[in-house]
Amino acid sequence: MLNTFSNFFLLLIFIPGLLQAQLIPIEEGELSEMTGQAFMNIDRSAANGLDFTKLTLGLDVKTSLNSDLLELGNYTRDGTPGSDIKINDFALGSIDSDGKIVPFEIKDPFIELAFEDNAGKQDLVGVRLGFGGAKGVLSGSIQSLTGNINIDIRDTADGLSNADNGLADLTAALLGNSPIEANAVLVNSDGTPNNIRATEIGIKNGETFDIVPTSGGDKFVLWAAAGLGIGGLNCVDNGFFSCGKAEITAGGCEAAGIDVCFDLNTYNSLDVGKKQNDGSFDFSEGLFLGFQTKQITWVDGSTSTKATAGAFLNVPNGGLEVTLEQALLGTKRVRTRYADPYFGGH
Amino acid sequence: MKLVSLKTNAVMSIILFSQLSYSDLEMLTDKHLGNVDGAGIGIVLEDFIFNGGEAVNGGGTFEISGLQSSDNKPVVLGISQFYIAGSGSDQGTNIDNNPVNIGRLTNPFNLELRDGNDLDVGVTDKAVFEFSAPTILNGSRLSERPDMGIRFDLEIDGVSHQSLENHIESLSIDGSYIRLWGGNGRMEGELALNVYTPNIEFFACDSTGLNCGETVSFQNVSIELELGQGEYQPVTFEVDSTGNFIFEVGTLEGKCASTNGTGGCDSGTAGYTELNDYYTTGPASNTYIGNVSVGGQSFGSTTISNLQIQYLEVKSHDL
Numbered sequence: 001m002l003n004t005f006s007n008f009f010l011l012l013i014f015i016p017g018l019l020q021a022q023l024i025p026i027e028e029g030e031l032s033e034m035t036g037q038a039f040m041n042i043d044r045s046a047a048n049g050l051d052f053t054k055l056t057l058g059l060d061v062k063t064s065l066n067s068d069l070l071e072l073g074n075y076t077r078d079g080t081p082g083s084d085i086k087i088n089d090f091a092l093g094s095i096d097s098d099g100k101i102v103p104f105e106i107k108d109p110f111i112e113l114a115f116e117d118n119a120g121k122q123d124l125v126g127v128r129l130g131f132g133g134a135k136g137v138l139s140g141s142i143q144s145l146t147g148n149i150n151i152d153i154r155d156t157a158d159g160l161s162n163a164d165n166g167l168a169d170l171t172a173a174l175l176g177n178s179p180i181e182a183n184a185v186l187v188n189s190d191g192t193p194n195n196i197r198a199t200e201i202g203i204k205n206g207e208t209f210d211i212v213p214t215s216g217g218d219k220f221v222l223w224a225a226a227g228l229g230i231g232g233l234n235c236v237d238n239g240f241f242s243c244g245k246a247e248i249t250a251g252g253c254e255a256a257g258i259d260v261c262f263d264l265n266t267y268n269s270l271d272v273g274k275k276q277n278d279g280s281f282d283f284s285e286g287l288f289l290g291f292q293t294k295q296i297t298w299v300d301g302s303t304s305t306k307a308t309a310g311a312f313l314n315v316p317n318g319g320l321e322v323t324l325e326q327a328l329l330g331t332k333r334v335r336t337r338y339a340d341p342y343f344g345g346h
Numbered sequence: 347m348k349l350v351s352l353k354t355n356a357v358m359s360i361i362l363f364s365q366l367s368y369s370d371l372e373m374l375t376d377k378h379l380g381n382v383d384g385a386g387i388g389i390v391l392e393d394f395i396f397n398g399g400e401a402v403n404g405g406g407t408f409e410i411s412g413l414q415s416s417d418n419k420p421v422v423l424g425i426s427q428f429y430i431a432g433s434g435s436d437q438g439t440n441i442d443n444n445p446v447n448i449g450r451l452t453n454p455f456n457l458e459l460r461d462g463n464d465l466d467v468g469v470t471d472k473a474v475f476e477f478s479a480p481t482i483l484n485g486s487r488l489s490e491r492p493d494m495g496i497r498f499d500l501e502i503d504g505v506s507h508q509s510l511e512n513h514i515e516s517l518s519i520d521g522s523y524i525r526l527w528g529g530n531g532r533m534e535g536e537l538a539l540n541v542y543t544p545n546i547e548f549f550a551c552d553s554t555g556l557n558c559g560e561t562v563s564f565q566n567v568s569i570e571l572e573l574g575q576g577e578y579q580p581v582t583f584e585v586d587s588t589g590n591f592i593f594e595v596g597t598l599e600g601k602c603a604s605t606n607g608t609g610g611c612d613s614g615t616a617g618y619t620e621l622n623d624y625y626t627t628g629p630a631s632n633t634y635i636g637n638v639s640v641g642g643q644s645f646g647s648t649t650i651s652n653l654q655i656q657y658l659e660v661k662s663h664d665l
Contacts, residue, residue, distance in 0.1 A: 039590070039662040039663060039664060039665060040413055040665070041413070041414060041415060041416045041421075041665050042413055042415060042421045042423070042500065042502070043415045043416050043417075043502075044415075044500070044502055044507050053500065053507075053508070053510070056416070056665060057662075058662055058663045058664055058665040059660055059661065059662055059663070060659075060660075060661045060662075060663060061658070061659070061660050061661075062657070062658070062659045063655065063657060063658045063659070064597075064655075064656050064657040064658075065653060065654060065655045065656065065657075065658070066652075066653070066654050066656070067650055067651065067652060067653040067654070068651045068652040069649055069650070069651045069652070070649075070650055071647075071648065071649045071650075072648045073638075073645050073646050073648070074646040074647045074648070074649070075644060075645055075646025075647070076646075083646075084645075093657070095609045095610075096609055097607060097608055097609045098605070098609060099599065099602065099605030099609040099610075099611075100599060100609070101597055101598070101599045101656070101657050103657060103659075108665070113510075113550075115508075115550055115559065116559075118559060118560070120552070120557050121552075121557045121558065121559040121560075122508055122550040122551065122552065122557070122558075122559040123559035123560040123641060124548060124549055124550055124559060124560060124561070124562050124640070124641075125560075125640070125641075127548075127562065291638065291640075291645065292640075293640040293641060293643055310645055311645070311648075335608055335609050335610060337610075337625055337656070338598060338601070338602050338605070338609075338610055338611040338621045339610065339611055339618065339621050339622045339625055340610055343608055343610050345613075346606065346610045346611060346612045346613055346618070
């Protein structure tokens with residue numbers, strides 16, 4: 001009797017224990033109604049004879065980081081040792097004068113694989129890490145760069161006074177407020193375009209500085225200056241005592257006696273992003289770091305980018321914009337640490 | 347009868363006592379926990395083999411579904427093989443009778459509560475949970491370094507496209523650890539992840555897993571990742587009210603009592619010493635890949651050295 005009672009009592013004691021320990025599984029039917037956050041996409045596409053598999057992550061990333069060295073593709077290329085990409089003191093993001101971190105921002109990063117059909121086999125011929133959008137300051141001393149890094153130079157002619165050249169000074173004095181535009185790309189020291197292990201950026205041979213005055217007075221001055229051949233100006237939009245647009249053509253890394261090719265390592269900090277009218281930057285598409293065995297055309301929406309073999313850093317056209325002064329004299333490095341060697345260690 | 351009754355009462359008392367104890371766990375204060383110095387639990391898996399997937403003895407496939415392409419077509423990732431085995435697994439084909447020891451009795455994986463005041467922990471007066479891999483000092487032997495691999499089968503909108511394979515040889519994560527503690531009303535932590543392997547390979551095959559193409563391999567890989575530094579720069583992982591996750595490495599902003607005119611921290615200012623120490627000896631990540639090879643073509647080494655993250659926020663969102 002007592003044993004029966006004990007057993008019954010023991011059972012009562014154990015029941016709550018069992019209940020406490022028992023997790024009830026969710027039924028398959030209930031589980032199938034659960035939906036996770038769709039923060040990942042996988043796509044397949046085909047273009048230019050290649051198949052692509054792309055994994056995109058729905059992420060917003062904000063960061064501030066520093067690295068002593070970023071070096072990719074260190075091997076002997078065409079008989080010459082070196083690195084496809086080598087950046088010393090690499091940094092993303094900055095610290096403003098109030099001591100606030102201004103992060104480098106990235107959205108929707110992706111990894112894309114490129115495959116080539118080889119008699120029924122899928123040869124992996126390229127891989128890239130890219131970003132749906134990026135903005136912020138990229139700093140570093142660029143020793144070697146394989147890729148695309150087009151820089152828009154936008155300023156007024158007044159900026160030519162930084163060139164330390166008499167003709168440029170005169171042009172600057174005459175047309176101080178006229179907008180001036182040019183596009184700089186990776187080049188050799190003779191001005192020929194070269195995006196493999198480049199150490200210089202500049203206005204390639206045959207490319208022009210465009211001076212586009214807005215006022216009637218400046219158009220007249222430009223017409224007169226071009227007529228006199230001042231500063232190598234060539235009017236391409238002639239009017240009646242007026243020039244709507246004049247060019248200075250670059251050749252051999254010079255334009256009207258001005259050096260137009262610059263060491264990459266003088267650009268110590270670069271703004272990445274689309275510059276807005278108010279001077280701020282919005283996200284820019286097309287920033288990627290690729291690695292491919294042969295030239296591959298990567299596609300981003302309506303934009304196609306040819307990437308050469310090896311490591312390849314693509315910064316989209318229009319993503320970087322500097323003034324003439326910055327182009328001619330380089331860009332100073334922004335603060336990237338609170339105790340920063342570039343600011344005397346503090 | 348009395349004897350039985352006494353025994354029964356004793357048993358009942360023990361049971362009741364255990365039940366009461368079970369339901370009335372008393373919290374230890376962080377200070378008390380900080381004094382705990384247990385040896386922890388060492389974990390070693392000897393003669394370990396894992397081999398799963400449909401390609402193995404008619405096994406089932408583990409599928410990740412619910413994914414979509416950018417044009418909203420359903421995507422299914424089937425994992426047709428996942429293995430952990432001994433060295434020489436030959437890309438997952440030599441698994442049977444090829445076991446590996448995960449850890450060693452004299453150098454195991456460890457689960458333990460540590461005193462946060464220990465110099466290498468740096469979480470004042472708190473107990474810190476630590477899960478750590480074998481130490482670098484004693485180093486995992488070849489028989490303790492597993493081969494691992496995984497094969498994904500990609501299906502989009504009901505059409506099988508390809509099979510993607512990844513194989514890692516002789517993997518060691520010696521010196522890795524994750525530490526967790528309670529702070530500021532949330533769980534905080536820091537982590538170190540080391541990955542050493544002589545070879546990581548990626549390649550693709552057709553949808554049946556045959557006709558595999560050229561291989562991309564990363565040789566002599568050494569990745570040493572450090573994120574966070576105790577309470578000075580905690581790492582946090584949270585889920586917000588929308589169901590999205592937020593991963594953060596704490597910011598260094600505000601560590602200097604008063605910044606100068608360019609935003610820097612002058613020596614002598616409160617916080618300067620800690621910041622300077624952080625930049626010279628704080629958490630840093632290094633990556634070295636001896637050679638990247640694609641289809642037998644060599645593209646040399648890759649180096650990222652002394653990478654320090656002074657702020658990171660990663661937040662997910664729907665695509």
